[in-house]
Amino acid sequence: MQRLGKNHGGYHGETIDIRAVLQEIEMAAPAHGWTAEIFHAQDGFPWPALHRPARHMPRAARIYLSAGIHGDEPAGPLAALRLIQANRWPDSAEIFLVPCLNPIGFQLNQRANAAGIDLNRDYRNPKSAETRAHIAWLERQPPFDFYLCLHEDWEAHGFYLYEQNPDGRPPLAEKIIAAVRAVCPIDLSDNIEGRAAVNGIIRPNLSPPQRPDWPEAFYLIGYQSRQGCTLEAPSDFPLATRVAALVAAVNAALTI
Numbered sequence: 001m002q003r004l005g006k007n008h009g010g011y012h013g014e015t016i017d018i019r020a021v022l023q024e025i026e027m028a029a030p031a032h033g034w035t036a037e038i039f040h041a042q043d044g045f046p047w048p049a050l051h052r053p054a055r056h057m058p059r060a061a062r063i064y065l066s067a068g069i070h071g072d073e074p075a076g077p078l079a080a081l082r083l084i085q086a087n088r089w090p091d092s093a094e095i096f097l098v099p100c101l102n103p104i105g106f107q108l109n110q111r112a113n114a115a116g117i118d119l120n121r122d123y124r125n126p127k128s129a130e131t132r133a134h135i136a137w138l139e140r141q142p143p144f145d146f147y148l149c150l151h152e153d154w155e156a157h158g159f160y161l162y163e164q165n166p167d168g169r170p171p172l173a174e175k176i177i178a179a180v181r182a183v184c185p186i187d188l189s190d191n192i193e194g195r196a197a198v199n200g201i202i203r204p205n206l207s208p209p210q211r212p213d214w215p216e217a218f219y220l221i222g223y224q225s226r227q228g229c230t231l232e233a234p235s236d237f238p239l240a241t242r243v244a245a246l247v248a249a250v251n252a253a254l255t256i
């Protein structure tokens with residue numbers, strides 16, 4: 001697959017109209033059994049959280065998905081929209097989905113929020129209103145069996161992921177990589193972002209108390225979920241490929 005060669009020193013690829021994407025999500029979700037809560041609003045943008053109850057009992061898993069915390073990573077919110085429209089969730093799963101954690105960043109086509117705060121480093125002692133509102137929403141939710149945070153990386157040579165699994169549960173990473181491989185190249189580097197990687201999989205061994213600036217995933221592992229993956233689609237490949245990679249990853253993880 002041909003790389004775009006566009007991203008030098010940052011993301012220079014396609015942008016999205018996040019307001020239109022959120023409106024499409026708002027229209028598609030109720031028809032497929034989701035309810036929405038707007039847990040924050042700022043500069044005319046909503047921060048929706050969607051909930052889809054399990055259709056069959058006993059419930060097999062309670063799963064949390066989030067996207068769009070970095071405003072220069074359009075594949076995540078688009079994958080959330082695509083997943084809602086495709087409506088292929090397992091009936092036994094209860095799903096919580098936050099499709100865009102940084103709409104203002106998308107409007108500005110920048111990673112951080114309007115004040116320049118990287119929201120995905122703001123979960124230990126939150127300074128931003130966005131992260132405080134998100135944490136307040138998370139605190140009202142039940143524990144999750146696992147989380148999936150949808151991202152992109154403009155430097156990546158292919159798709160990769162981080163899996164946190166401190167209790168040694170059956171891993172999610174391998175089945176995700178196997179599914180994504182069919183639609184997107186995998187980054188096979190043995191070192192990604194300064195961490196050892198094998199076959200596109202990074203298993204961070206840093207415990208949250210050791211790190212001063214928590215990403216969302218550290219908050220989740222610390223308080224709400226004992227397993228989960230941060231999914232990184234490679235920004236130097238076409239947007240449709242990145243969206244397909246994230247959709248395939250989520251569907252693979254949800255195969256319970």
Ligand SMILES: [Zn+2]
Nearest residue numbers: 070073151152
């Ligand atoms: Zn990101």
